[in-house]
Amino acid sequence: MDRLNCCVVGYGGIATFHAEALRKIEGVCLHTVVGRRPEPTEAFQKQMGFQKATVRYEEALDDPEVHAVIVTAPSEFHHEMTAQALRAGKDVLVEIPLALSRRGAEELAALARQTGRKVMVAHTRRFQPTGEFVRDFLASGKAGKIHQHASHAFWLRHDDVGWTGYRRSWVDDVLFHHTCHHLDFALWAVGAPARRVRGELSPLDPRTGTSLDVSLLMRHENECITTISLSYNARQASIGYVFICEGGTLTLSPQEVTFGGEVVFTSSGGLDDSVLAQNREFVAAVRENRQPSCNAEDGLKALILLQEVYDQMVGMEGEDKYRRRWGL
Numbered sequence: 001m002d003r004l005n006c007c008v009v010g011y012g013g014i015a016t017f018h019a020e021a022l023r024k025i026e027g028v029c030l031h032t033v034v035g036r037r038p039e040p041t042e043a044f045q046k047q048m049g050f051q052k053a054t055v056r057y058e059e060a061l062d063d064p065e066v067h068a069v070i071v072t073a074p075s076e077f078h079h080e081m082t083a084q085a086l087r088a089g090k091d092v093l094v095e096i097p098l099a100l101s102r103r104g105a106e107e108l109a110a111l112a113r114q115t116g117r118k119v120m121v122a123h124t125r126r127f128q129p130t131g132e133f134v135r136d137f138l139a140s141g142k143a144g145k146i147h148q149h150a151s152h153a154f155w156l157r158h159d160d161v162g163w164t165g166y167r168r169s170w171v172d173d174v175l176f177h178h179t180c181h182h183l184d185f186a187l188w189a190v191g192a193p194a195r196r197v198r199g200e201l202s203p204l205d206p207r208t209g210t211s212l213d214v215s216l217l218m219r220h221e222n223e224c225i226t227t228i229s230l231s232y233n234a235r236q237a238s239i240g241y242v243f244i245c246e247g248g249t250l251t252l253s254p255q256e257v258t259f260g261g262e263v264v265f266t267s268s269g270g271l272d273d274s275v276l277a278q279n280r281e282f283v284a285a286v287r288e289n290r291q292p293s294c295n296a297e298d299g300l301k302a303l304i305l306l307q308e309v310y311d312q313m314v315g316m317e318g319e320d321k322y323r324r325r326w327g328l
Contacts, residue, residue, distance in 0.1 A: 144246025
């Protein structure tokens with residue numbers, strides 16, 4: 001397929017990164033943008049150079065000129081929009097999470113197999129140069145056995161303002177969205193599946209209707225222990241990744257990797273570069289008729305574990321304390 005016509009669903013912060021990336025890939029056309037409200041949808045069309053703009057998703061899916069769909073809508077719509085696109089014969093790149101439950105992710109993985117279409121989940125950390133270096137460095141054996149991995153991300157989110165400062169029409173989910181980033185990266189970087197997982201989730205916050213804190217403990221099949229902690233309650237933001245290895249301690253930041261206290265890798269690339277690398281992989285997989293890196297089956301792995309943590313909390317203390325207002 002020489003020319004790939006893409007439909008982008010959404011016009012928020014991450015949609016801008018996707019549109020900018022797609023414009024840089026040879027043979028890719030920004031064909032249609034789908035939004036919730038006409039005015040910002042049309043403004044995004046003009047800003048990015050889409051051929052068409054619509055507030056009717058079905059209209060875009062019915063268009064035979066549209067080959068692929070990039071879903072950047074709110075998380076609660078990922079499952080249904082991805083399913084609709086697959087049934088319409090489109091390949092899909094969907095922002096994380098693939099769905100807001102294990103059942104939803106399993107349905108999409110099955111639907112991708114049934115339709116023969118490609119589904120790629122946008123776990124962009126896999127495409128950051130520092131992340132790729134860490135994965136390769138650990139896999140090479142240079143660090144020796146991985147005893148333990150810990151990651152955290154703390155910031156303040158007591159209302160519906162996202163990372164770009166834009167006020168959203170939806171509420172985020174600390175467990176199934178942001179913890180999904182860290183859990184997928186842990187599984188991918190450590191290079192071993194999980195044997196078991198346990199977790200703690202804070203009760204629903206009355207302002208947002210969702211939990212604001214989560215911590216989980218995971219044992220990998222290679223005996224590595226992973227701890228992940230996230231909070232929407234931190235007035236001073238902090239993020240970090242550490243791997244305790246037989247040969248030394250490996251630390252990861254967006255631009256730098258250290259091992260044994262010495263810098264072993266640096267990168268000047270930002271989120272735009274990582275999204276471009278990710279989207280290039282999606283386009284290449286569609287053109288080459290192969291599974292993309294981080295396909296639906298890969299995306300399901302993290303959601304199975306996140307569902308276990310959620311179910312543990314509901315089982316111990318009841319649904320009323322933790323029930324989310326989202327379905328699939």
